[in-house]
Amino acid sequence: MSATSSAPVKNLDKGPRGKRSVARPLTYVLLSLGLLVMSAPFLWMGISAFKTQSELSASPPVWIPTEWTLTNFRQLLDKLDLPLYFMNSVIVAVLVTVSNLVFCSMLGYALAKLNFVGRNKIFGLVLGALMVPGNLMLLPLFVLMSKLQLIDSYAGLVLPFAAGAFGVFLMRQFMQSIPDELLEAARMDGASEWYIFWRIVMPLVKPALATLSIFTFLGSWNNFVWPLIATNDPEKYTLPVALATFATDPNKAGGSNGMLMAGAFLIVLPVLVVFIALQRHFTQGIATAGMK
């Protein structure tokens, strides 16, 4: 069997490879062109942020600045309290991430490993929640938060995102692969469900927790609509709200593209660095959530 099939396979290997020797450079060329287009806005941002005012509006355009300057950053920091907005964004993102890790894992564990009445109804609820667009809830949420006096508070920014359906779904998928025998053995030894969850299951799903942390933190860091609505006091703005308010107010930005590029640079750079460092988790997470 192997003897008969090996011959044609060898021939076949030659066939496509012969084609590929032409196709492969073409693939590289196409991908490189695509990559150039994809990275052009980032490069443009990175270069423009360090240009002087005169080179920003020079005609013909200056592609590489003759002198790199930090003036844009200094001017921006004079006008915007970026460290404050940075802290607001970090605090909200950390709180959202921690609460998601705990609450989503709890429900994920229950859905994956506990046999209880109503489990399928709750899972249906989670799947339904995945499909509901966030914009549907904005108006009553604003009224609710006003009533609770949580506008301009961290609680108001965190609570609506404290337990996302995506997290529950992700954790359930991962926890299903834990063998039941392991949990049964612990139960036989008299371990409580909480002990099993916290001491046995959670350590086993560390990779999933890492994925969930990254996605939740990033989602919160990039979130715009709700922080825009839930904050009136500029002291409580998150970074995107501060930048958007600055960029859309003609009096503030004064048409200074240099300052805006400096602002965008400061928001985007940490995200890009973290992404490149942890890129494996991103693609795996998306694939897992999408495929199962």
Next chain:
Amino acid sequence: MSTSTTTTEKAARPAKAGAGASAAPAPGGGRRKRTLGMQNAAGWLFSTPFLVLFAVFMAFPILATLAMSFTDFGLRNVTRPWEAEFIGFENYVELFGDEKFLKSLFNTGYFVVVGVPLTIGIGLVVAVLLNNGIDRARTFFRVGFYAPVVTTIVAVAVVWRFVLDPSDGLIAGLFSEVGWTAPDFLGSEALAMPSLIVMAVWRNVGTVMVLFIAGLQAIPTEVREAAKLDGASVWQEFRSITIPLLRPTVLYATVITTIGYLNVFEEPFVMTQGGPSDSTLTVSLNMYREGFNFFHMGYASAMAYVLFVVIMGITVLQLRLLKDNTK
């Protein structure tokens, strides 16, 4: 979302079987009954935090939006919600005579109808290129194409506004190098929406690419080899093997991209503020303005529900269309 329905069905079946099985031997097995009772209590305790947050910050607002859409809810009702007056379907009737709303509905449709196929198509092409014969630099390319997805949309919209700037922008600079004059992309009624679409495709193509790469890698190599044995060309292999086997992925990618694009908000908010002359006013932006700038919250709630119904309708339609084709 196809995945979600199939998973519920899958989850529902064994559970029913389990319930039937546990009902039968119940009189005999005392220990089993006790653990089941404990699992019931534990299951509900573990579910409580999510359920409470879900009830207060999701279920209640979803119903409240519906209730508000039948009232004249305004600024004064933010402090006294119960005093809003019931006005029946008045908001909905008004919506469909409101030219601004109809325009925002059209604009959102334009964004979706052009944007989704472009995103899916380009994402598929990039995924296929990355999956065929590229070993070196594969991660490099993948990271590059995915990077826009993770970046803050507000920051990216600010950058794109400058990229498209008619006097000092990147495109204007490139045009001037070859002696052309760049049009005022965001200031032109005809070009503003296509510009936003290009930006959205740029930002979202990475998500679709990652989904397709996972889908492509799930196709068994034996299937491809069998096709090659039968003398299939690269194109034939793509048409008859790759595309049909990728159908579930195409479905999933189309549904999530469509839902995302139907909600488009940040891009027009930052880049055009809905202009020029409402040519980039989307339903979400329109709703935000009516609700939070003018505090016509009842009216805005009706908008939110119309959009929600449209989203549900299109999602169900897509599931039907793309699923039936596989059978």
